[in-house]
Amino acid sequence: LTGLRETVDFPLGVAIDSRETAGGPSQLLLRHFNQVTAENHMKPESWYNAERAFTPHEQAGAIMRFAQENDLAVYGHVLVWHSQTPAWFFQNEAGQPLTNSPADQQVMRDRLRAHVFAIAEHLSDTYGPFGSDTNPLNAWDVVNEVVADTGDFADGLRRSNWYNILGEQYIDLAFQYADEAFNEVYAAEGVARPVKLFINDYNTEQAGKRGRYLSLVERLLARGVPVDGVGHQFHVNLTMPVSALDAALAAFEDMPVTQAVTEFDVPTGTPVSQALRIEQGYYFRDAFNIFREYTDDLFAVTVWGLVDGRSWRSSSGAPLVFDDALRAKPAYYGAVGGQ
């Protein structure tokens, strides 16, 4: 089979955990992909133990070493999120929720900075400076899902713990700390911006969410916040017109940012039938043809899992490119098709 990665001129990523770093799955992965994202093991909660000590997850190491040994890039996911984050992040020493008082805001800013720097220091200590030959990390989702799902708020931002304590500034600060840590303090000498800094969100294929996303990115860039890229998760389904993916990418095309498709999957609905698998094949064909049109603007495209049974949306019907027997589905033939 033609490697899917050979049919596109941007890096092609897949979300994994250590199960995909050995045996048959690793062979399939290496044939078709040249970038990986940790599906769960680089999320905020996975860097800390129950005693709140910074303790990198063994699976994050497995993924980094697998990438190092096989010349894959690693797209980091995720520094700041409202989900999969320890509850104590948003509490004071007495276990009370932090408020938006100046003192509590300072605690939250310090914690954010310490979190970002601990990850950067660990990854550079272990794998070499960012941008050096031994360190495969090329990007981070700095903030994830910060945009509100409804039009209820003038600023269009999700009312998360981060927001409620710090307000919109938490987004600026996350990028500023990440820039300092990943592109300055722990970067290889003479390498400029080795780690690209992304904002990432879902439903950007829908007009309302996209409008709020666009306004936020415009505000951030106007304030000089170091945002390199805009991520589109694209957790879609067969009823979402593929033209909506085009519209999402087109909206940011003229902005001074790169873009990424970060978490692509397209469940068929259930029960899964051969007719639906074939319809999904055409969907992947049309979607990948759109992605190819944006090659110059695309940092990477990532599918959110290697085989159907490992997908977080498998109960919605076979969302990915390969089946559980590691066989190529119509989705694969569509994606490579290019016609």
Ligand code: XIL
């Ligand atoms: C999902 C993982 O796939 C699941 O294994 C986990 O239980 C929950 O998170 N948006 C994101 C991803 O940014 O981190 C989420 O991943 C899917 C939605």
